[in-house]
Amino acid sequence: MTKILLVEDNDMNRDMLSRRLTRQGYSVVFAVDGESGVAMVTNEAPDLVLMDMSLPIIDGWEATRRIKADPRTRAIPVIALTAHAMASDEQRAREVGCDDYDTKPIELPRLLAKIERLLQGAADAG
Numbered sequence: 001m002t003k004i005l006l007v008e009d010n011d012m013n014r015d016m017l018s019r020r021l022t023r024q025g026y027s028v029v030f031a032v033d034g035e036s037g038v039a040m041v042t043n044e045a046p047d048l049v050l051m052d053m054s055l056p057i058i059d060g061w062e063a064t065r066r067i068k069a070d071p072r073t074r075a076i077p078v079i080a081l082t083a084h085a086m087a088s089d090e091q092r093a094r095e096v097g098c099d100d101y102d103t104k105p106i107e108l109p110r111l112l113a114k115i116e117r118l119l120q121g122a123a124d125a126g
Helices: 011-023 034-044 060-069 087-096 108-125
Strands: 003-007 027-031 048-052 078-082 100-103
Touching (some): 003 034, 011 027, 027 034, 034 060, 048 060, 048 108, 060 078, 078 087, 087 100, 100 108
Parallel strands (some): 003 027, 048 078, 078 100
């Protein structure tokens, strides 16, 4: 089963998105801040990470930088999730290593298409 790590500090967002992803057949694990998100990427080896950018302890920008700097985890796709919809935010997400970018509120069909595209790309590369 495909495992997704959802790094999200908002309980309601985490619960809603995890239930929707589980219904789509994904296994979902959680982290509630950037620091634990980085640790869980190493320990859980998810197939993909959904990374909120506004997180406590370390933000999603820095958490993604750390994930992509580690040779053990750099190949894991990361999708930035943010309420900021400016082009500069997408550019910044890509600069820190995010493989894709999606805005909140989440439109599930759009997010699922991005998840599937990245998972397929990872499978093709592996």
